[in-house]
Amino acid sequence: MHYLIVLAVRSAWNRRYPLTFTLLSIALATSLLLGVERLRQDVRESFSQSVSGTDLVVGARASPIQLMLYAVFRIGEAAQNMRWTSAQKLASHPAVAWSIPLSLGDSHRGFPVLGTSVDYFTHFRYGDRQPLRMRAGVPFAGVFDAVLGAEVARKLGYQLGEKIVLTHGSSGLEGAAHGDKPFFVVGILAPTGTPVDRTVHITLAGMEAIHLDWQGGAPVPGFSIPPDLVRKFDLTPKTITAQLIGLKQRGDVFAMQRAIADAGDEALMGVMPGVTLDQLWEVVGQGEQALLLVSWMVALVGLGGLVAVILASLDARRRELAILRSVGARPRELLLLLALEGFSVTVGGIVVGVALLSAVLFFATPWIEAHYGIALNGLNLSGDDATSLAELLGWILLAGSVASLLPGLRAYRLSLIDGLTPRT
Amino acid sequence: MKSETVVAITDLVFRWPRQSAVCLDLPELRLRRGEHAFLHGPSGCGKSTLLSLIGGVLVPGSGSIDLLGEDLGRLRSTQRDRLRADHIGFVFQQFNLVPYLPVIDNVLLPCRFSARRREQAQAGGASLRGEAERLLSHLDLARDLWLRPATDLSVGQQQRVAAARALIGHPELLIADEPTSALDAERQEAFLDLLLREANAAGSTVLFVSHDRRLASHFVRDLALPALNRASHGETACTI
Numbered sequence: 017m018h019y020l021i022v023l024a025v026r027s028a029w030n031r032r033y034p035l036t037f038t039l040l041s042i043a044l045a046t047s048l049l050l051g052v053e054r055l056r057q058d059v060r061e062s063f064s065q066s067v068s069g070t071d072l073v074v075g076a077r078a079s080p081i082q083l084m085l086y087a088v089f090r091i092g093e094a095a096q097n098m099r100w101t102s103a104q105k106l107a108s109h110p111a112v113a114w115s116i117p118l119s120l121g122d123s124h125r126g127f128p129v130l131g132t133s134v135d136y137f138t139h140f141r142y143g144d145r146q147p148l149r150m151r152a153g154v155p156f157a158g159v160f161d162a163v164l165g166a167e168v169a170r171k172l173g174y175q176l177g178e179k180i181v182l183t184h185g186s187s188g189l190e191g192a193a194h195g196d197k198p199f200f201v202v203g204i205l206a207p208t209g210t211p212v213d214r215t216v217h218i219t220l221a222g223m224e225a226i227h228l229d230w231q232g233g234a235p236v237p238g239f240s241i242p243p244d245l246v247r248k249f250d251l252t253p254k255t256i257t258a259q260l261i262g263l264k265q266r267g268d269v270f271a272m273q274r275a276i277a278d279a280g281d282e283a284l285m286g287v288m289p290g291v292t293l294d295q296l297w298e299v300v301g302q303g304e305q306a307l308l309l310v311s312w313m314v315a316l317v318g319l320g321g322l323v324a325v326i327l328a329s330l331d332a333r334r335r336e337l338a339i340l341r342s343v344g345a346r347p348r349e350l351l352l353l354l355a356l357e358g359f360s361v362t363v364g365g366i367v368v369g370v371a372l373l374s375a376v377l378f379f380a381t382p383w384i385e386a387h388y389g390i391a392l393n394g395l396n397l398s399g400d401d402a403t404s405l406a407e408l409l410g411w412i413l414l415a416g417s418v419a420s421l422l423p424g425l426r427a428y429r430l431s432l433i434d435g436l437t438p439r440t
Numbered sequence: 441m442k443s444e445t446v447v448a449i450t451d452l453v454f455r456w457p458r459q460s461a462v463c464l465d466l467p468e469l470r471l472r473r474g475e476h477a478f479l480h481g482p483s484g485c486g487k488s489t490l491l492s493l494i495g496g497v498l499v500p501g502s503g504s505i506d507l508l509g510e511d512l513g514r515l516r517s518t519q520r521d522r523l524r525a526d527h528i529g530f531v532f533q534q535f536n537l538v539p540y541l542p543v544i545d546n547v548l549l550p551c552r553f554s555a556r557r558r559e560q561a562q563a564g565g566a567s568l569r570g571e572a573e574r575l576l577s578h579l580d581l582a583r584d585l586w587l588r589p590a591t592d593l594s595v596g597q598q599q600r601v602a603a604a605r606a607l608i609g610h611p612e613l614l615i616a617d618e619p620t621s622a623l624d625a626e627r628q629e630a631f632l633d634l635l636l637r638e639a640n641a642a643g644s645t646v647l648f649v650s651h652d653r654r655l656a657s658h659f660v661r662d663l664a665l666p667a668l669n670r671a672s673h674g675e676t677a678c679t680i
Contacts, residue, residue, distance in 0.1 A: 019552040023538075030540035335535045341497065342532075343605075344525020344553035346518055435497035436530065437488045437617070 042365025069141030131223030358420025496520030529606030557609025
């Protein structure tokens with residue numbers, strides 16, 4: 017047995033060039049598979065933690081998924097708004113610790129505009145309960161102040177002090193611009209990897225101000241209020257789109273949900289974001305499944321290459337097998353010899369693959385976090401991640417071992433047919 | 441007590457699978473200890489098949505082959521593999537060496553698979569390596585070739601390495617299957633002399649197979665397989 021390993025190593029070394037490339041292809045397949053799986057988990061985590069620390073998302077009664085789509089992802093529009101007075105009533109409810117109003121509808125060059133309060137910057141949490149951080153500037157204070165998400169600033173190349181014009185609705189059509197009342201960038205947020213990065217934040221008062229001289233979605237002809245006069249008007253909103261609520265005690269969430277649903281004067285609902293985000297992932301997560309499938313295909317191709325390389329060498333090795341038989345090697349020892357070769361190439365490929373991925377993650381993680389705000393966890397070798405990692409590696413190893421048996425079985429068969437005189 | 445008969449074949453009948461004709465039908469063949477026998481016959485007459493049977497790679501359909509008193513047909517395949525490793529050295533026609541091993545490791549190969557050969561190689565108090573080197577120098581292989589890969593050697597050199605491998609650990613039986621047919625006439629003589637001299641020194645019985653009758657003069661016993669084989673009329677029955 018021990019000498020079989022020596023033989024297997026020597027024979028592998030003798031054919032090191034084809035085997036090296038086979039090993040590399042297995043290594044790449046391994047790191048791809050692990051990388052995709054890692055990324056899948058991280059993206060999923062990132063997605064389901066687009067909002068964290070928020071106990072309930074409140075809006076007009078409709079489908080919970082739809083509410084999440086516009087309140088969290090700023091996709092689509094609310095069929096119906098909720099009254100500001102209802103929002104205020106909820107905000108002062110004794111069980112509520114904090115609340116953030118959300119008012120959507122306008123856009124800037126394709127990026128959604130969100131009207132909200134300064135509470136947004138103090139109470140909003142994402143990911144692992146991380147607060148928003150300012151990369152530059154300060155949160156908004158004045159009516160025409162705007163705070164940009166990281167991606168908005170990066171894509172449009174905006175700096176502090178930039179003058180921006182908002183567009184009515186999300187279509188971005190010419191002529192529907194709020195050109196008379198430009199906003200000024202006072203702050204830029206650090207990347208979060210959530211829809212916050214794609215959002216232009218303004219005050220509720222600002223949102224109200226640009227619509228003062230509008231009616232039914234269009235400017236009132238011949239009627240215009242210049243920006244310096246808007247402060248003379250009441251800028252309290254009549255309605256908002258949705259409201260995020262944090263409770264003093266998480267245990268109150270179901271009672272609060274009932275209280276919102278039973279509020280007699282308006283048809284509202286409170287949705288727990290975690291549950292609904294998981295439902296939403298079932299839909300958008302399909303692509304990740306396909307990616308994982310493709311990665312498995314790549315792994316199988318790599319192992320197929322391994323079998324091909326070893327099988328191709330086998331016919332040239334019939335003499336060698338006969339020699340080994342003549343000095344007393346048993347057919348099953350020859351099987352083992354060939355299988356060992358494939359097995360060690362697989363193990364080598366896995367080791368190199370894991371090292372490769374670790375190196376890539378090590379160097380890429382800060383960059384990805386800075387640009388996309390997705391926190392990659394690296395190859396964690398403890399806890400739940402380690403089990404799923406080990407499971408995946410186990411599957412690759414198993415597939416490699418099974419693949420390695422193929423040339424081994426052929427060697428076994430050949431050695432029985434050939435005996436001491438190979439027929440080649 | 442060691443048996444005086446190394447190989448004893450009695451009423452052997454062998455037929456290849458999926459062939460109707462009998463390949464070998466040998467009433468009797470005995471090889472005594474230390475005997476040098478020359479076995480000849482045209483290609484396809486069953487020489488290689490007979491060697492595989494004696495080597496325990498094939499088993500007879502009926503009759504018996506005793507190797508050192510053990511009936512091969514009654515042994516399990518792993519026991520036959522062990523018996524072959526312990527007691528038989530092989531030299532083939534050509535491509536005798538494992539290409540990725542150096543010369544000296546090719547010589548030592550039988551000692552890796554057989555504890556008995558290993559012990560006997562060290563019996564004179566020499567190290568395994570020392571014994572391999574002794575055989576290589578007796579077979580006229582220059583010292584600078586010993587650590588070279590087997591593939592660097594000429595055919596003649598390779599055959600001498602194969603002879604050293606077959607003889608290491610003093611196997612009772614040396615089977616040589618056309619070992620000289622890849623060599624030119626001059627080297628054939630020299631190789632044969634070396635092989636037989638070292639086999640004598642090791643006390644091995646030699647079964648030398650060739651279709652070339654000119655070599656028979658080196659041997660005490662000259663066996664014609666077609667004359668021994670009652671099934672020799674079926675010429676194709678031994679090739680598959």
